[in-house]
Amino acid sequence: MTHRPRSLSRPSLIGDTLVVPRDHDVIVYAPSRAQMCRVPTDPRSDLALHARLTAAGFFAPMPMSIAPEVGPPVFRSLTLLLTRACNLACRYCYASARPGGPAMPRALATDAVDTYLDQLPGTIARITFHGGEPTLEADTIRSVVDRVTSARPGVPHRYLITTNGTCDPSFLDWMVAEQFGISISIDGPPDVQDRNRPFADGSPSSPVVRATIERLVAQQAPFTVRMTYTATDDIDRTIGYFADLGVRSIHLEPLFPYGREFDDPSTGPLPLAAPRGEDLVPAFVRALDLCRARGLRVVNSHFANFSRPAGYFCGSICGRAMFVTHDGLLTGCLEVVDGADPLAPTFTLGRWRPTTHDFELDPVALDRLRGRHADTLDPCRSCFARYHCAGGCAVKAVRGQGSLDERDRPYCAFTKAFVPILTERIAADHGL
Known part of the structure; x- marks a missing residue:
């Protein structure tokens, strides 16, 4: 041989x-x-x-779109981190959101929308609402939609929201009428959901979230459920539960060892499995097969960068996406949620100026984050999967490895194990 x-x-x-x-x-x-x-x-x-x-x-x-970004940023999308408040107490919450957390002032939301629209290069306006739980700020969301309509009549727009699925039914119906792209965070059947994502008072959230999904299904409204899984979860049971509810699209992401319970020894042993990246691949492949058999669409961050290779893990770190926190920071990562975050000095790209109704950008900070590119990271520059991973999440790399110049190791291991499998599956699907 x-x-x-x-x-x-x-x-x-x-x-x-x-x-x-x-x-x-x-x-x-x-x-x-x-x-x-x-x-x-x-x-x-x-x-x-x-x-x-x-x-x-x-x-x-490689296409020139892979090259490092230079010059002033051009934001293709806007994400508003509307609040630190949340009515759930998810065990792995990177934001550690809680009831009563601070919210974004209406004036800040308006200035962020105006700043974004003023520099938008003639394409569709994409605005995402995030939190905490963004639907707790329903009035601000409505005001943003009104502002876009009045400030840019006739400009195509797309609204997206990531929600825990516990909002008032009337507001849910309004979002459907406005053609929001709705992503509901839910981790599986009631015992899994209530273990991972209980209400803040400890009561089960699963009946409320299930009712929300059933309402969307009854209206034939498009939506996606976003589930976080571990290598020990029963993927067959979870996919079956969603399919039986009428879910047609699943955003599947692995659980990473960051969040309130991982960092708080007072809570005792955490009944969630922190991953090694390679251990998550069999469950993910199994989920793909199950979803295909049940006619469900699967969304995953690896898919986005597989057909469209990229030099950066995400748009916010390089100035393609505008992320605004509730306290007025331009943040380079969705997970750096306000100025109190220990990583805010590293990931803050600018600040709101309420007196002039605009934002002051820090070009030095932007250039520093833009330097975290697949071609410049020492652990990545010779890796075959570097344009499908780009070192993974910068914040997770800093929190897990202590350096912006390191890689997100669980994500890296998952990517290197999964890319050959995905390549083989694509070849088989095309009869090769």
Whole structure:
């Protein structure tokens, strides 16, 4: 039996093309151009094959969109972190939101919308509402929609919201009428949901969230459920529960070891499994198969960067997305939720100026975060999956590894294990 040299048994990236060795052949795949083939030998060791594949369009340079961002930011989207308040007490909440937390002043929301719209380069306006629990600030959400309508009549717009699914039914109906993209955070059947995401007083949230989902299904309104899973969860049971409720779209993300309970030893042992990235892959692959069998669509952050490789993990860290906290910070990460966060000095990109109704940008801070690029991070620059991961979440890297120049290790391990599997699945789906 002939064995490949160890260096040729691992996936690699040549130009814009993944080279993924399998048991008996090699998959060659350029995701950004949806170009794929199987070949009998590895083009890294077969010069003639490499030349033929190059002539066919493989191994081209990465598109310029991968390059590091420079110059003033152009925000393609706006996310408003409306409040630190929440009526749930999720065990893994990165924001540690609680009842009675502070909320965004209406004037700040208005100035953020105006600033965003004034610089929007003639494309669709995308505005997302986040929290805490954003529906606790329903009046502010309505005012933002009114502001966009009056300030930019005729400009296409898209509103998105991530909610815990406990809002007043009349406000839910209003969001449906306004064609919001609604994402409901729910982790599974009642015992799982109530373990992970109880109300702040400890009572179960599952009956209320289920009623919200049933209301959306009855109206045939499009929505997605966002579930956080661990390697020990019963994925079969969870997917079956959602499918039986009438859910058609699931945003599936792994649980990472950050949040109120992970950081608070007074709560005792946490009945949630903190992940090793590679351990999460079998459950995710199983979920894909189950969702396909039940006709459910799966959303995941890895999918977004697989067909459209990127040099940055997210838009906020490089100035493509405008994230505004309740206290007026331009934040480089959704998880740095206000100025009291210990990481605020690292991730603050600017501040609201209420007297001039605009925002002061810190270009030095922006350039520092833009430096965290797949081509510049030492652990990533030679990795075959660097444009599908880009080092993972910067905040998780700092919290987990202590450095902005490190990678988010669980996310990294998941990505390196999953990309070859996903490549194989795409090849099989296309009859290759």
